[in-house]
Amino acid sequence: MTTFRDVIKSKKYDLVVVPQIEPAVIAMVSCLGIQRNFAIHLHGNPKRERSHLKARILFFLMKAFFLRRTAYVFGTSPRQLSSFREMFDSKVPQCWVPNPVRKFDNAQTTGGEPGCVTFINVGRFSHQKGQDILVRAFAEVHKQRKNTRLKIVGHGSGEEDLRREIARLQLQDVVAIEHHPDDPQPALSTSDIYVSTSRWEGWSLAICEALRFGLPVIATDCEFGPSDILVDPRLGRLVDPEGGASLVTAMIDYCDHIVSAKRDSDFRQSFIDQYSEEKVVDVHATALRAAAG
Known part of the structure; x- marks a missing residue:
């Protein structure tokens, strides 16, 4: 936590993006007293991640104290974001930032075993x-x-x-x-x-x-x-x-x-194709600018 605090304090970052709820709470605790905008980037299922005591404590701290310090919540799916809003009774602005889908040199299929x-x-x-x-x-x-x-x-x-x-x-x-x-x-x-x-x-x-x-x-x-x-x-x-x-x-x-x-x-x-890297990067950039602003 000391290292994280030193890094964040070393420059006046406009936005600090932290993946998942538990690391976000730890990051915010380590930066108490430092004025920075934090964004949470959800990847998994918040309901499933609250399965052990440490996670439940951190989830409580997020809801009770640190959600109000959160500038934005990013998520990989709309339903995931809806679930977060319901779980935390959140009014924090949210944005769906879909994962990019890579392209392949020859994305064609020849089918499986003949006759099967x-x-x-x-x-x-x-x-x-x-x-x-x-x-x-x-x-x-x-x-x-x-x-x-x-x-x-x-x-x-x-x-x-x-x-x-x-x-x-x-x-x-x-x-x-x-x-x-x-x-x-x-x-x-x-x-x-x-x-x-x-x-x-x-x-x-x-x-x-x-x-x-x-x-x-x-x-x-x-x-x-x-x-x-x-x-x-x-x-x-x-x-x-x-x-x-x-x-x-x-x-x-x-x-x-x-x-x-x-x-x-x-x-x-x-x-x-709507999730190709070159298209999704614009969505992410727009979201980051909004959160940092």
């Missing part, structure tokens, strides 16, 4: 990302549609549990775990349908990158992100947050109508 429909999920192997929900749903899908395959792409501490679940359901021949740490293009370009089964999100760059390849998306309607992105039925569809029967039904329906679903590929790629 390939579902794909990209993300950290963790409870949050809900790959266990996806694997159980896919097991039901594969019972009814033998021409289906699933690729789960990512890394993380939950990989062994995930592999055990795949083995328990006897899906080793039709479910593949792949590692593409920096570039999901090889996996996305050889798939047909993207499935997100996150239990919570802040936004979802993985969904956006799937749309960049023109893939239709099925996503659990979790807090937050998917519902802010899938705002047109041509982009994809939302299912129950717990997955279950609605997820299985959506996967089978896309499997059966994959040809018609692919006709909207160009629309998806065009839609996601």
Whole structure:
């Protein structure tokens, strides 16, 4: 805290942007007596982050003392910002600053294994990302549609549990775990349908990158992100947050109508262009100028 205070005190910064609520409180405490404008940049789910005693104390301090010192709240999704406003009874100005979605040199798809429909999920192997929900749903899908395959792409501490679940359901021949740490293009370009089964999100760059390849998306309607992105039925569809029967039904329906679903590929790629880096940077710059002013 002393180092942070020294850095902030060394220059008359117009705005200090701190990610997340807990670090923001710590930063403001360390700068008591120094006149600076602070902005909070939300990334995750504030409700989920209040899960341990230290977090609950810091959240209380934010609501009781430090929110009034906050010049602006930035967020990665509109629903996330609405949740923050409700949780903290906040009157602080807010601004949605969407995450930029990178471009790929050749964002085209060739589809998966010939004669099959390939579902794909990209993300950290963790409870949050809900790959266990996806694997159980896919097991039901594969019972009814033998021409289906699933690729789960990512890394993380939950990989062994995930592999055990795949083995328990006897899906080793039709479910593949792949590692593409920096570039999901090889996996996305050889798939047909993207499935997100996150239990919570802040936004979802993985969904956006799937749309960049023109893939239709099925996503659990979790807090937050998917519902802010899938705002047109041509982009994809939302299912129950717990997955279950609605997820299985959506996967089978896309499997059966994959040809018609692919006709909207160009629309998806065009839609996601609004989040390209060169466009989003202007949104961020405008927000920073407003907060600093």
